Amino acid sequence: MAAVNNNSSTVIVGRTAPVPAGQQVSSKSIPVVIASDQSAIPVEEQNKQQSEVALSLLGIPRSEVALGIFADVNTYDVNPTEWTSFPEQITSLEMYSPETTTNQAKYTGLGNQDWGLTHIPEEAGAMIEAPTDEYTILTSKRFFRYQPGRVSAATFGVKFNRAPYTITDNVVSGGPAIRNPAIKKYGIFDKFDGYYYESRNDAYGDNFAVVRRTQSIIRDNPLPFGSTSDKQDQDYAWVGIPLTETNASTYPNAVEVLKANKRYLQEVAVPVAGDAENNPDEYDKCRRDAGLIIEGIIHDLKYGGNATTVYNTLRFFNATDRDNIVLYLDTPATEVTRYTAIKTAITALFAGTSLSDLNGYSATSPGSNIPTEEGGSTAAVQSLLDILITALTGSGNYSSVPSPSGSVAGEMCVYRDGLVMTHAAAHDISLLKEKCYYDVKAVTSDGANKWLKIKIPSNKDALQVGQSFYFNKNSNTTNNITAASGNLPDGSIWYVLSIKDVTVDANGIYQEIRLSKVPSNEEIYTNVGGGNDSNPWSAETDTAYVADEFVITNDPGDISSDGFSLQTPVAFLLPDDIRKYSGVNYTDGSLNSNANGFVDGAFPYLYPPGASGDTANSKGYIDSTLDGSSGFTTLKKQFNYVNKRLYKNWVWFNVDPKYYKVYEYRIPRSRMSGEKLNGRVTDIVYSDNVLDKKAGDPVEEPTTNEQIEFNSVWELDSTKVTMYKIEFSWYGAVGATFLAYVPVSNGEARWVRVHHLRASNQLKVASLGNATLPITYMVYGGGSENRYGYKNVDKISNTDSGYGSISEQLVKYGASYYIDGGDRGTVRLFSYSSETLKEIGGSKYLIESSNNPNLFYESGVNQETTPGTSYINAPALTIADTNGAPVLSDYYINAKVSTGNPNDQDVRVVYVSGNKLYLSKTLSATSGNISLIVDRPQSILGIKCRTEINGVRNRVQIYPTRLATGLTSSSESLVVQLLKSPLFQTFDVPAAAASVGIKSAINIGRRGKKILLPTADITETGTYLTEGQRTYGYFRTTIVEDTSGVATTTLGLLEKINGSYYFSAAEVTIDELNIRGSFLRVKNYSGPGNGGADPDLISTVEDPGFDGFPSSSLARLSAVNIDTEQRSPIPGTGTIVTTLFSPNSGAEFNLQSYFDYNKDYLSFPLTDLVDSLYVCVSSKSFYNGSDGTGSYGKKGEILASLTWEEQ
Secondary structure, eight states, X not given: OOOBTTTBOOOOTTTSXXXXXXXXXXXXXXXXXXXXXXXXXXXXXXXXXXXXTSBOTTSOBSOSOEEEEEEEOOSSSOOTTTEEEESSSOEEOGGGSTTSTTOOGGGTTOOOOEEEEEEETTXXXXXXXXXXXXXXXXXXXXXXXXOTTSOEEEEEEEEEOOOOOOHIXXXXXXXXXXXXXXXXXXXXXXXXXXXXXXXXXXXXXGGEEEEEEEXXXXXXXXXXXXXXXXXXXXXXXXOOBOOOGGGOOSOHHXXXXXXXXXXXXXXXXXXXXXXXXXXXXXXXXXXXXXXXXXXXXXXXXXXXXXXXXXXXXXXXXXXXXXXXXXXXXXXXXXXXXXXXXXXXXXXXXXTTOOOOOBTTBOOOOTTSSSOOOOTTXXXXXXHHHHHHHHHHSTTOOGGGSOOOOBOBOOOSEEEETTEEEEEGGGGOGGGBOOOEEEEEEEEEEOSSOEEEEXXXXXXXXXXXXXXXXXXXXXXXXXXXXXXXXXXXXXXXXXXXXEXXXXXXXXXXXXXXXXXXXXXXXXXXXXXXXXXXXXXXXXTOOOOSOOOOEEOBOSOSEEOGGGOOEEEEOOOOOOOOSTTOOOSOOSSSOXXXXXXXXXXXXXXXXXXXXXXXXXXXXXXXXXXXXOOHHXXXXXXXXXXXXXXXXXXXXXHHHHBOGGGTTOEEEEEEGGGOSSOOSBSSEEEOBOSSOBTTBOTTOBOBOTTTOOBOEEXXXXXXXXXXXXXXXXXXXXXTTOOEEEEEEEEEEXXXXXXXXXXXXXXXXXXXXXXXXXXXXXXXXXXXXXXXXXXXXXXHHHHHHOOTTSSSOOSEEEEEEEEEEEEETOOOOOOEEEEEEOSSOEEEOEEEEEEOGGGOTTTTTTSSXXXXXXXXXXXXXXXXXXXXXXXXXXXXXXXXXXXXXXXXXXXXXXXXXXXXXXXXXXXXXXXXXXXXXXXXXXXXXXXXXXXXXXXXXXXXXXXXXXXXXXXXXXXESOSSOEEEXXXXXXXXOOSOOOOTTOEEEEEEEEEEESSOOOEEEOGGGEEEESOOSOTTOXXXXXXXXXXXTOTTOBEEEEEEEEEEXXXXXXXXXXXXXXXXXXXXXXXXXXXXXXXSOSXXXXXXXXXXXXXXXXXXXXXXXSSTTOSXXXXXXXXXXXXXXXXXXXXXXXXXXXXXXXXXXXXXXXXXXXXXXXXXXXXXXXXXXXXXXXXXXXXXXXXXXOOEEEEEEEEEEEO
16 A cells, blocks of 8 residues: 555555454554545444533433523613513612611611612622512513423523521520521512522522422312322312402402401300300300301402302311211201301391390491492302301201302412422512501400400401411600510511400491410311311420410500501411421431531421431421321321411411412422532432332432432532523423533533422323413512511621622522524414594694794703702793694693704703793704694504403513505605503593692602602692592602702602502602602693694593593404504603604505514513503694694594514
8 A cells, every 4th residue: 555644554444454442552543544435434422421401301412403582681780671670679778777767676786778679780780689578579571482392491690698597696595596587589480380499598408499389280189188099199288269350359348347247246156056154165166166257258258259168168077088078066057057147147237237236246237437338248148158058057068068269278288299389478478468557556455354456457358366467666666565574576476366356436447456476276186177187296295386475564545656556468487386497407417518507497398307416306397208098197187287287377368369379399409309519428319209209208229228329519609600590391291400500520610400390290280380481580588586587686797798788689690591492483463453544633833933032041051949949950941822832731741842953952841831841951042933843643553462361361472563554645754653562641630720749859769669758748739639549740850969950850650549649750760869849740632633723632531430442352362452542642651663654655564673582572571561562653744734834734644554473
């Protein structure tokens, strides 16, 4: 062969000596020539290092190009069109400082706590902060669509501070355990469904978890729970039914009547069973049961349906054996008599019949200082009571109990498909009811006991026995409610021990209560709902909580001047019984760097006794590893202990009914299937059920039966920026993979799989209720010192974040969402056209200087005096003669001013008062005529997203694709604007001669938060708004930090709530603003008009009885309503997507350059502000003639059609 390669011999494989097998040294290497005229040689790659992301969640190699749906960074600010936050503006809670006069004792010693969203420009980060007892949420406005058969992934960079939590400071030293921890969540989720990471306290040990949240969960398994062939072993305990728009309140006045008479109706039931003296236990039990039934009826009347009454009825039955269901009553006829008497009494009450006093309690009929009940409510209450009466008749009629409808609360923990699930609100206070305050009015005495008399707010629930509340002193530091043990601490948590009475006067409804430090649980260990034992700890005598009353020692009297109040709802508190989490909660004691220094059990899991010399008993509550006949019996007791003893009615008392059905499956670090991110060797346990293995069972080596261990490659430091990823699919049956990007060896970092949360062939229903989800971040600041949270001194020391606030913090960096191999998917096409030609008039008006000698007198740097303040540099045009144009009013707001001077660019009218039009900037022109081009386009076609489709929240995305116009009788091109989500005025009209204004400056912040306008700072002529009315308008404003007082104008919503005025700015600003001067209301116009001297006011809208223009959907499953809105939008609101010009005869426009999945679109985002799109048309010509001096002449007639896709 010819010598090649530096004269070395060329070896042709197969023609020379055999090549030795295996690897050789370099000196024995053989050059190989690949023949060009033969087929390709296959190459097999061996010893390849497999990446955690080489395969998708579905096990498919990642060879497809991902479809990028969303990518976001915070370089310049947090984009308000993509993100929304609660609260809407950052607040520095300096009132928590002891130097201020408004300090509250529960925050004594705390310094600055920020609350809200802050941009960190030097890091391109968005920081959300939550102070003690509050929460903050940052969420994308987009719901990212799920595509069947594809894997979606959300990636985000995050860091957060550690809560100041160690067992040394809070338990060993004698301080309280942290029962109300700080929580951070970050992932792809909303308030109903999703996947996310969760960190509690300091994120060590099982304070770090991954979570599946779902509303897709069966309410109850029709088969009883057990291990025999006629039972099932997968499901136990009840899930609630959520409140929807279809089961909303029907009888609000009847609710108030029953609230006022609850205590009287309890006495109606008692005489049937005996009196308090002869049989006090039976008396108390009957009164308690009657109270629960009445509260259930109130709940069903308030939220619609019968679900709570059905639930209460079923509690009278022992349904452990569905083939032999028995009534759990010795004398059911007595119960029938009792509730028939209550039915008769309510019927008489609603009819206005006077009823005799019972045991010192009086009945209050409708009209006696409470509302008159509505027609139909009598029949509704009778129907609800008949459910109970029929079921209890004879030996019991279980089959007569109807299926539940409406809304009802469920239980704290449930067993579904063999997995232990917890109500989502236990770890998310954003799912709780809105805050409600019960004013403390007096201390009363009945001789034996002293009671707190509180006022029940209108349209709110009365407190119930066992319900928790906060006691607030509301800045009062001189007066106290006292007991022998001391004063009632500000901010402390208490429970209703008993309720004495409900009374009514001209000012409202009141109830008298006694307080306990612990819950009052009436259920006894050996009898929970017909013999369902709730004591799984037979070796222990603990009864969960022993009554600990706060015995009031104040003298009876009026304390209303002290301003004390009780506040609900109350955040979830971890248990404080003898089984509470403490010390080492793991078999191998390996999950923490300092395992004996932390308390971090994940509720409600039970942990076996610790090792490493720790001989403590097991801790926790529900053992997910239990199996078999005896195991399921114990498991049932454990659920009963949690639901009936520790957290009885907690969901009912505290959770917003919309979220009754939202539960979570939580995987703490000790149960994660992958990289535990703790830098330690840790035993591996099952996280779900596999064959004969239960969640929590050890994973064993099959041949030796030794427990398998995992050596973690990295210990996660939450204070360092880390990239996380959540990959998920759905089909109703696919779970999620959680990954983190961390260092794994010298010079290398890569994605590691933290956990695979499986759902395939394991669940009876879909893993999520909906897979179209937003990216969300949430921070809860944890409880204050008096609310079982962190010591104030510990909070102060936790300032290592470097941001100067002691709030709990989370910083968001980049975020993205993509679909592996995604495409456009399936879309639906719809089209709609306007039905009649719309006449368009000109929008330009000529103002002649010859008729207005003082026109430019104040158009430079001037000063205007207004009530209580002065403005510097508030330029204005002074107009005495409008030359036939409309009179000066809000009609001119946002009008463009044209002077002919090239230096006067983008000058607009920002406020109107008297004969002055105030301008956005000074004018260079000092003489000559001016033109005003008003911003009053006419809406000719509109579409608006629906909020629900067949009772399900609308998550569809809408992409307008084509617009066509037809234009006639026009000598010019008309301006066509696509205006997204503009504001329209409300239909509330103030009294004609009334006015309202600000006497002195009021700081409204910078992010549009609703602000109370103090009565002392308001000047009002007449009654401007009545209770509940709301209207848009303008206040003059100045920047708080601008001492020169340069004037601006702010649009916002003015509303009257509980007798006070509130103002919400419509736009977010960079600077804090002070509002001043008179409120200028926006009127309703239909455009520049069609021939009149004044613009067209829509008189029907100015009529208080007008309910709005009709809208309708093109199809039952369409996500869009056609809006026949005829008004002109409020000037300057909404987003101009594009401006087009329609020539005579019309034109057709392709809109796909503006709308698409990765561009703009319409939806119903989490802000609950419905997206809309309006085709608005105007003419820039003179309204009156061609030169502004003639008579009106229309500029054309136009109609339009719009085509869009729904996906």
